[in-house]
Amino acid sequence: MSDELETLESAARDFELSADFDFVDPKRLSAVIDRLQGVLCRVVDGARSRGDHLLAGQSACSWVANTCAMSKNAASDRLCVGAQLKTMPRIAQALSSGEIGYQAASVICHLQEHVNEIGARIDEEMWIGNARKFSLKDLKDIAVSTWHGVDPEGFCRAVEENFERRQFFISESGGMFRVDGWLDPEGGAALESAIDALAKPLGSDDRRTPRQRRADALTELTHHALQAGTIPRRNRVRPHITVHTTVEGLKGELGAAASELQPGMPISSKTVQRLACDGMLSRVLKADSQVVDVGRATPNVSPAQWRALKARHRTCGFPGCDRPVSWTSPHHIEFRARGGPSTLRNLLPLCHHHHRLVHEGEWQVVQAGEGVTFIPPDHEIPRRVRSPGVRWAA
Ligand SMILES: [Zn+2]
Numbered sequence: 369m370s371d372e373l374e375t376l377e378s379a380a381r382d383f384e385l386s387a388d389f390d391f392v393d394p395k396r397l398s399a400v401i402d403r404l405q406g407v408l409c410r411v412v413d414g415a416r417s418r419g420d421h422l423l424a425g426q427s428a429c430s431w432v433a434n435t436c437a438m439s440k441n442a443a444s445d446r447l448c449v450g451a452q453l454k455t456m457p458r459i460a461q462a463l464s465s466g467e468i469g470y471q472a473a474s475v476i477c478h479l480q481e482h483v484n485e486i487g488a489r490i491d492e493e494m495w496i497g498n499a500r501k502f503s504l505k506d507l508k509d510i511a512v513s514t515w516h517g518v519d520p521e522g523f524c525r526a527v528e529e530n531f532e533r534r535q536f537f538i539s540e541s542g543g544m545f546r547v548d549g550w551l552d553p554e555g556g557a558a559l560e561s562a563i564d565a566l567a568k569p570l571g572s573d574d575r576r577t578p579r580q581r582r583a584d585a586l587t588e589l590t591h592h593a594l595q596a597g598t599i600p601r602r603n604r605v606r607p608h609i610t611v612h613t614t615v616e617g618l619k620g621e622l623g624a625a626a627s628e629l630q631p632g633m634p635i636s637s638k639t640v641q642r643l644a645c646d647g648m649l650s651r652v653l654k655a656d657s658q659v660v661d662v663g664r665a666t667p668n669v670s671p672a673q674w675r676a677l678k679a680r681h682r683t684c685g686f687p688g689c690d691r692p693v694s695w696t697s698p699h700h701i702e703f704r705a706r707g708g709p710s711t712l713r714n715l716l717p718l719c720h721h722h723h724r725l726v727h728e729g730e731w732q733v734v735q736a737g738e739g740v741t742f743i744p745p746d747h748e749i750p751r752r753v754r755s756p757g758v759r760w761a762a
């Protein structure tokens with residue numbers, strides 16, 4: 369370890385121990401950190417030039433990531449900045465003096481790296497001015513359009529290289545599904561716009577957090593695509609979800625075995641009852657764990673009944689919900705799982721969120737005359753007086 373680094377370490381330690389954090393100027397502290405980031409970039413670039421990573425049998429990026437305990441993206445960024453700062457003395461000086469921050473210097477270095485491909489040089493003084501004048505986001509936008517203007521072919525190549533990085537994962541974990549991935553700009557923008565449109569609060573008492581609404585939006589989008597029946601068939605079967613349950617499980621009887629979406633993923637009887645509202649039921653008879661008979665799958669609500677229901681309603685039946693009826697599914701006011709008939713009077717279109725609220729959330733739908741009333745569960749509103757002539761449906 370060099371003496372200089374020891375001096376820096378002890379200065380940092382002394383500062384941390386003795387400084388009164390209430391009086392530290394964050395702007396100046398940030399400038400010091402950014403300056404040191406610039407130094408780190410030059411140090412790792414020097415190590416790459418010496419071939420330290422080759423001795424370790426790693427790529428330069430992996431070596432930096434492992435050595436400095438950072439992500440590969442961060443490591444690749446430091447290597448780019450280190451290499452470009454050598455050829456841009458004015459940018460290096462602006463970073464050291466705190467004139468521009470590290471992130472702005474990084475944007476400028478990446479731009480220079482891109483235009484290097486066609487032997488172009490950026491105007492350092494002008495870009496320092498840009499970094500001081502514009503927000504980081506605007507600076508990035510200007511850098512991207514400059515790159516595109518200077519080298520459209522290189523830009524296009526890079527976009528296609530980026531496109532190769534697209535990936536999507538969905539895996540089951542702890543009774544939930546986890547999704548993760550990278551989408552190309554067009555796909556990501558399309559998904560974001562669809563999610564944004566579906567993630568708005570539904571009604572005035574929507575208590576879901578924004579992140580919960582976004583998760584529900586993705587589920588709703590998927591259900592809608594499945595229901596539309598336009599997704600290509602797999603093995604001549606329309607994509608769908610299958611629930612394995614028992615008659616007792618469907619009724620939610622005590623002691624019934626848990627219903628499963630797939631082996632090892634149990635779901636509650638309330639969810640089963642919701643899915644039974646608008647799904648297809650098919651009877652499977654088993655004896656000694658062997659399937660002995662499979663009945664024909666029959667829809668709980670016929671296409672004609674669904675069309676009639678859609679003709680009577682324009683939106684979800686929950687008060688204040690504006691989800692169009694084509695985005696709803698038919699709920700049986702007297703639960704289907706408890707023998708409720710699939711008659712128009714017993715059916716009500718509900719969006720995914722409100723359908724869930726009625727089954728899993730234990731809101732009650734009460735028929736009152738020609739209309740219906742929604743009543744929150746007891747623990748939300750402790751006392752509710754039942755109006756005369758009102759029939760409790762579920
Ligand atoms: Zn239902």
Ligand SMILES: [Zn+2]
Nearest residue numbers: 684689719722
């Ligand atoms: Zn709704």
